Amino acid sequence: AARASTIATHDDVDDAAPPAATHPSVIDVNPPRGTRDFLPDDMRLRNWLFQHFREVSRLLSFEEVDFPVLESEALFIRKAGEEITQQLYNFEDKGGRRVVLRPEITPSLARVVIKQGKSVSLPLKWFTIGQCWRYERMTRGRRREHYQWNMDILGVSRVRAEAELIHALVILFERLGITSVDVGIRISSRKVLQAVLQTYSIPEHLFTEVFVIVDKLGKFTREEIEKELVSVGVPLDAVKGLVEVLSFKSLARLEDVLGPNVEAVADLKQLFSMAEHYGYSQWIQFDASVVRGLAYYTGIVFEAFDKEGKLRAICGGGRYDRLLSTFGTDDIPACGFGFGDAVIMELLKEKGLVPDLIRQVDDIVFPLDVELEGPASKIVASLRQKGRSVDLVEDKRLKWVFKHAERINAGRLILVGNSEWQRGMVRVKILSTREEYEIKVDELD
Ligand SMILES: OCc1cccc(Br)n1
Numbered sequence: 001a002a003r004a005s006t007i008a009t010h011d012d013v014d015d016a017a018p019p020a021a022t023h024p025s026v027i028d029v030n031p032p033r034g035t036r037d038f039l040p041d042d043m044r045l046r047n048w049l050f051q052h053f054r055e056v057s058r059l060l061s062f063e064e065v066d067f068p069v070l071e072s073e074a075l076f077i078r079k080a081g082e083e084i085t086q087q088l089y090n091f092e093d094k095g096g097r098r099v100v101l102r103p104e105i106t107p108s109l110a111r112v113v114i115k116q117g118k119s120v121s122l123p124l125k126w127f128t129i130g131q132c133w134r135y136e137r138m139t140r141g142r143r144r145e146h147y148q149w150n151m152d153i154l155g156v157s158r159v160r161a162e163a164e165l166i167h168a169l170v171i172l173f174e175r176l177g178i179t180s181v182d183v184g185i186r187i188s189s190r191k192v193l194q195a196v197l198q199t200y201s202i203p204e205h206l207f208t209e210v211f212v213i214v215d216k217l218g219k220f221t222r223e224e225i226e227k228e229l230v231s232v233g234v235p236l237d238a239v240k241g242l243v244e245v246l247s248f249k250s251l252a253r254l255e256d257v258l259g260p261n262v263e264a265v266a267d268l269k270q271l272f273s274m275a276e277h278y279g280y281s282q283w284i285q286f287d288a289s290v291v292r293g294l295a296y297y298t299g300i301v302f303e304a305f306d307k308e309g310k311l312r313a314i315c316g317g318g319r320y321d322r323l324l325s326t327f328g329t330d331d332i333p334a335c336g337f338g339f340g341d342a343v344i345m346e347l348l349k350e351k352g353l354v355p356d357l358i359r360q361v362d363d364i365v366f367p368l369d370v371e372l373e374g375p376a377s378k379i380v381a382s383l384r385q386k387g388r389s390v391d392l393v394e395d396k397r398l399k400w401v402f403k404h405a406e407r408i409n410a411g412r413l414i415l416v417g418n419s420e421w422q423r424g425m426v427r428v429k430i431l432s433t434r435e436e437y438e439i440k441v442d443e444l445d
Contacts, residue, residue, distance in 0.1 A: 034136070034144025044357040046147070049341060050129050053149040056172045057127040060164060062151055065126045067108035069133070073098035075107045078326075080208045080295035087134040089144070101133035104294070105150045106320065106336060113154060114329050122155025122332065132338075143342060149315075152336030157321070159267050161335040162300045163274040165317060169304055169337070170280040176344075177353045183314065186287040187271065187302045190318070191264035192254065193291065196245050200238035208295045210234060214246065215293040248288040267300055296320045302337070306347050314347060315339035362388040364410045366401045368417040370394075376416045379426065379441060386445055405431055414444070 031037050038046055057064065073090050089101040102108060105128060113120050129149045136142055151168055153161040166185060173183055190211060197207060213228045220228075222243065229239045248254050251272065255265045268286060275281045284302075292301040299319030306314065317337025325331045348354045363383055367376035373394060380392045391408065393401055405413045413429040420427055425438045 032144075034142065036143070036145070040359065041357070044359075045345070045354065046341065048355060048357055049344065050147075050149075052172060052175050053127075053129055053339070056168050056175065057149075057151060059171060060125065060151070060168050062125045062127040065109075065112075065128050066130065067102075067105065067112065067128065069101055069131055070099055071102045071108055071111075073100045075111060076100055076103060078295050080212045082212050082293055082295055084134065084294065087136050089133040089135040101145075102130075103132055103134050104338060105130055105132065105148060106152065106294075106296075106323065106338075109150070109152055109336075110323050110327060110334075113332065114324060114327055120154075120332075123161075124154040125152075126154075127151045147341040149339040149341075150336060151317075152334060154332050154334045156335070157333035159271045159300060160274065161333075162271055162302070162319060163278065165335060165337055166271075166275070166284065166302060167278050167280060169315065169339075170278075170283050172339075173283075173304070176348060178347065178351065180282045182307060182347070182351055183283070183304055184307055185284045185302055185304045186290045187268065187284050187300065188286065188288050188290040189264045189267055189300045190291065190297050191262070191267065191299055192245065192258070192288055193242065195258050195262050195264055196242055197234075197238065200235065200241060202234060202238055206233055210242070211291050211297070212293060212295060214242070214289075215291045217246065217289060246289045249286060251286045254286070254288060271300060292316050292318055294318075294320075296323045296326065298322055300335070306350070308350070310350065311343050311346055314343050358409050360389075360409045360411075361391050362411045363390045363414055364393055364401065364405050364408075364412070365390055365414045365416065366393045366396070366398070368398070368415060372416045372418065372421060375421055375441075379414065379416065379444065383444070 036042075054064070073088065076085055076088055078085050084103045088103060091099060093099050109126065113124070127150060129147055131145055132148050133145050136144060151165055153164060166187075169185060173179075190207075193211060193214065194207060197210065202210070209232050210229060213225060213232065216228075217225055226236075226239050226243065229242070230236060234242070245254070245257065248257070251265065251268055254268075255262075258265055272281070272284070272286070275284055290301055290303055291297075292303060297318040298321045301316070301318035303316035304314040305311075315337055317335070319333070319335045321333045322331050323334060345354070365376050365380050365383070367373045376392065376394075380390050383390045391404075391410065393404065396404070401413065404410075410431055413431060415427040415429070417427060420438055424441055426441055426444065427436065427438055428444075429436045
């Protein structure tokens with residue numbers, strides 16, 4: 001009871017911060033609300049996933065970059081009412097600067113490309129894996145941080161960029177053991193809705209707001225969406241027309257309604273044709289209801305989803321040809337996606353595809369007597385020099401050491417004992433075969 005009283009827990013769900021610690025001993029051993037600790041087992045899994053992200057990026061000849069988690073708040077102030085900008089993890093730093101823990105990575109990429117100015121060489125193909133944050137009222141108990149793999153192509157205006165990024169997604173899923181039976185990639189284009197809005201002469205300045213509202217379909221009822229659309233100035237007939245087109249799942253149907261010369265239809269037909277050549281057609285489907293929730297998308301948008309419909313979108317992305325001009329500089333055609341580390345892990349668990357990543361070590365070295373610790377350390381140094389991972393164990397009973405060797409899946413147990421050492425030897429036990437032998441110290445490798 002005494003111990004419990006000194007360690008606060010945060011079982012309360014309200015969002016107020018706990019009172020500042022009154023005594024140095026009062027610490028909350030949990031990580032801050034909505035964040036995670038990664039202990040060795042978790043870290044092995046995270047590194048396994050990130051290694052796949054990196055390997056797929058390498059296969060597509062992307063270069064790795066990194067940006068600060070801390071960014072100027074100004075980079076993320078957008079007026080379209082997106083969830084991501086309404087949940088900024090923002091604050092004022094000690095210098096009075098308005099800063100945020102970044103909620104996404106693309107604006108940082110834009111900032112760096114702008115900084116490079118004319119010296120940026122195109123096409124640019126960059127990827128990064130970085131932690132992103134949101135400040136969401138914990139009443140919903142959701143996470144406040146996740147790691148996101150981002151791949152972006154700048155300087156390619158044709159839908160080849162989208163086709164390449166979708167290829168990356170397909171390769172990643174296949175590497176994880178996920179098939180097109182488990183996951184699909186829904187594809188549409190913001191130009192579809194744009195074409196519909198234009199037929200109703202909706203002013204262009206409303207487009208972004210409409211996209212952000214329409215993206216909430218699925219989270220809100222159709223009536224709520226229609227009401228919100230009307231509230232931002234979309235006449236009811238246009239709302240009905242929009243909702244009608246949003247239900248389209250066939251490109252042919254879309255072409256019938258919009259006509260063959262609409263850019264949206266041409267882009268999508270080209271992308272689906274490219275998919276044939278890559279051999280990943282079975283992974284993708286046209287779905288006009290895909291808009292994605294980021295204000296700056298201007299063209300093709302896509303998201304991967306689990307076909308059992310149990311999880312939130314696995315990843316999402318699209319074309320954003322006019323992001324740079326919103327920061328006051330010349331536009332560069334751009335396309336990218338963000339792929340979070342959480343939903344994919346939920347999917348792998350669902351599918352029984354989470355690998356069993358055990359701790360492993362090559363050697364355990366154990367001096368049987370305290371005066372053999374020096375020789376044992378010499379052996380350890382030599383083995384590590386040869387690139388072997390070595391666990392030097394001391395102050396333990398031999399019985400414990402044998403159990404420990406099993407526990408950490410050691411390859412060999414090297415016992416440094418007096419009688420052997422006098423003859424320049426050590427005793428080696430191969431854990432997998434139980435084979436035991438003596439060997440000259442300088443022949444140990
Ligand atoms: O994908 C939206 C998002 C952004 C930042 C942090 C988290 Br958790 N989720």
